[in-house]
Amino acid sequence: MQFADLISNIRSRFPALARTVNGHPAVYFDGPGGTQVPQVVIDAVSDYYSRCNANHGGVFATSSESDTILDEAHQAVADFLGTDDPNTVVFGANMTTLTFALSRSLSRSWKPGDEIIVSRLDHDANYTPWVMAAQDAGATVRHIEINTKECTLNLDSFRNVLSDKTKLVAVGCASNAVGTVNPVRDICNLSQQAGALTFLDAVHFSPHALVDVQEFGCDFLACSAYKFFGPHVGILWGRREHLESLPAYKVRPAPDDLPGKWMTGTQNHEGIVGTLAAIDYLAGLGRTLSRESDLSRREALTHAMTAIQQYESDLIWHLIDSLQGLQSIRIYGITDPTRRAERLPTISVTHSKRDPESLASHLGSRGFFVWHGNFYAQPLTEVLDLEPRGMVRVGLAHYNTRTEVDRLIETLKEVD
Ligand SMILES: Cc1ncc(COP(=O)(O)O)c(C=O)c1O
Numbered sequence: 001m002q003f004a005d006l007i008s009n010i011r012s013r014f015p016a017l018a019r020t021v022n023g024h025p026a027v028y029f030d031g032p033g034g035t036q037v038p039q040v041v042i043d044a045v046s047d048y049y050s051r052c053n054a055n056h057g058g059v060f061a062t063s064s065e066s067d068t069i070l071d072e073a074h075q076a077v078a079d080f081l082g083t084d085d086p087n088t089v090v091f092g093a094n095m096t097t098l099t100f101a102l103s104r105s106l107s108r109s110w111k112p113g114d115e116i117i118v119s120r121l122d123h124d125a126n127y128t129p130w131v132m133a134a135q136d137a138g139a140t141v142r143h144i145e146i147n148t149k150e151c152t153l154n155l156d157s158f159r160n161v162l163s164d165k166t167k168l169v170a171v172g173c174a175s176n177a178v179g180t181v182n183p184v185r186d187i188c189n190l191s192q193q194a195g196a197l198t199f200l201d202a203v204h205f206s207p208h209a210l211v212d213v214q215e216f217g218c219d220f221l222a223c224s225a226y227k228f229f230g231p232h233v234g235i236l237w238g239r240r241e242h243l244e245s246l247p248a249y250k251v252r253p254a255p256d257d258l259p260g261k262w263m264t265g266t267q268n269h270e271g272i273v274g275t276l277a278a279i280d281y282l283a284g285l286g287r288t289l290s291r292e293s294d295l296s297r298r299e300a301l302t303h304a305m306t307a308i309q310q311y312e313s314d315l316i317w318h319l320i321d322s323l324q325g326l327q328s329i330r331i332y333g334i335t336d337p338t339r340r341a342e343r344l345p346t347i348s349v350t351h352s353k354r355d356p357e358s359l360a361s362h363l364g365s366r367g368f369f370v371w372h373g374n375f376y377a378q379p380l381t382e383v384l385d386l387e388p389r390g391m392v393r394v395g396l397a398h399y400n401t402r403t404e405v406d407r408l409i410e411t412l413k414e415v416d
Pocket residue numbers: 032033093094095096097123125126172174175176201202203204223224233234376
């Protein structure tokens with residue numbers, strides 16, 4: 001079955017998509033800041049509260065039922081990330097908090113003379129935690145520079161700074177501002193050859209394409225369920241040997257084994273259960289698309305994410321094509337159609353007559369939900385000299401349609 005044949009069914013499963021603004025249908029182009037959730041996620045959260053709301057580790061019905069479903073959520077995220085070890089999946093408040101925690105643990109062994117590498121294409125959550133940890137340890141921070149015209153990573157600058165002094169390379173799988181997909185497999189490969197660990201930020205990548213920690217070859221990877229149709233929950237994955245050997249900042253009664261060692265305090269159980277439901281929603285799409293009901297969850301997710309990537313790619317290139325006909329719009333990021341594989345359906349623009357906030361507000365009044373500013377991708381907006389106003393970001397998700405893209409273009413024509 002083709003993805004486009006399923007789109008009305010998909011949309012009917014997201015209650016938020018039915019709302020209107022000033023008489024206009026709401027168009028959710030704000031996915032990179034957080035996606036909408038299908039009814040099955042809302043039901044799962046609600047059901048958790050009605051049926052088995054309890055703390056972890058008790059020997060009574062609600063606690064053991066709660067623990068069973070939380071274990072299933074670890075397995076679901078393992079399937080989502082491409083690992084067969086559910087205990088290497090750590091839940092937490094959000095990606096930023098988990099990254100700060102891991103950076104503190106990793107940097108305990110760093111010393112003056114050691115180096116780390118961060119990129120200028122990243123969200124600040126994959127930049128400042130590492131910079132601060134390096135500062136605390138007296139280590140040196142090096143940068144992967146960008147090719148400003150296309151907003152891609154400059155791999156020569158990476159090779160120039162990578163050395164046997166490098167302890168860690170932190171890089172995003174894709175830019176949340178301009179949609180560039182980074183060559184993380186090559187980066188992980190080169191880093192490993194130099195003896196450096198790798199940390200990948202898959203927050204922006206994971207709603208749009210298949211994450212595969214084995215294929216990427218990374219040591220750590222983080223993402224956030226609220227960007228892939230789930231609740232506000234952060235996720236960290238690490239290779240078992242690292243998660244076991246690294247010191248975790250934890251209280252004494254908390255477990256010393258995985259994954260509890262890294263999951264500080266009482267978790268957001270209802271959110272974790274909603275995360276399981278979001279992954280099962282995606283796996284369900286994969287089974288419907290493939291017409292094979294007995295696929296494993298990972299196989300089903302592979303089908304779903306491949307189809308989503310293709311559908312979204314067609315949409316974003318239609319949007320890019322149409323935007324190129326508008327005089328007032330400047331697009332940041334890849335616009336060369338021969339490089340389709342290097343971009344996700346997220347685009348940022350500036351307007352020659354309107355500042356980003358006023359353009360976003362105009363679009364907002366017409367029902368288009370778009371973000372303006374730097375989207376915390378501040379290393380990038382600094383290099384592009386776009387501070388403090390930033391850009392306007394249009395972020396497509398698999399529940400968006402060509403009709404919505406065409407309506408956006410018509411609305412932009414009014415202010416061209
Ligand atoms: C690419 C990227 N990395 C990291 C983050 C931070 O994620 P969280 O809100 O889970 O801390 C975001 C959030 O927008 C993001 O887009």
